[in-house]
Amino acid sequence: MRLFFIVIITLLFPLSNTSYVTTVITTPAKVVVVKKLPKNxxxxxxxxxxxxxxNGKHNIKTNNGYVVVRF
Structure with a gap:
């Protein structure tokens, strides 16, 4: 019985020792907020x-101002 537990632990240890966590690094988006719309x-x-x-760019209204969006 003792040998059985030693074999099980020996087989399971390498499986539990590896990490499946990946790190994702993202850069923050560059957002330009326009406070007031131009007259045109x-x-x-x-x-x-x-x-x-x-100027060929589409903007949407937010609480802080107008933000450029892409389609």
Whole structure:
């Protein structure tokens, strides 16, 4: 019986010793918040969502201002 436990522990130790944890490193997104819209902005609707566009970029309104979004 003692030999059985020693064999089991010997077989299970290498399996439990390896780590399956991976580390993912991400860089924070570069977000530019515009506080006030320029006068030449246009309002467009895409799938029922309101976007403000100028200079070829679409922006969405948030609590802090307007943030550029990509489609």
């Amino acid at each position: 902005h246009k309002i467009v609707f895409v799938k029922g969502q309101r976007y403000y566009t100028w």
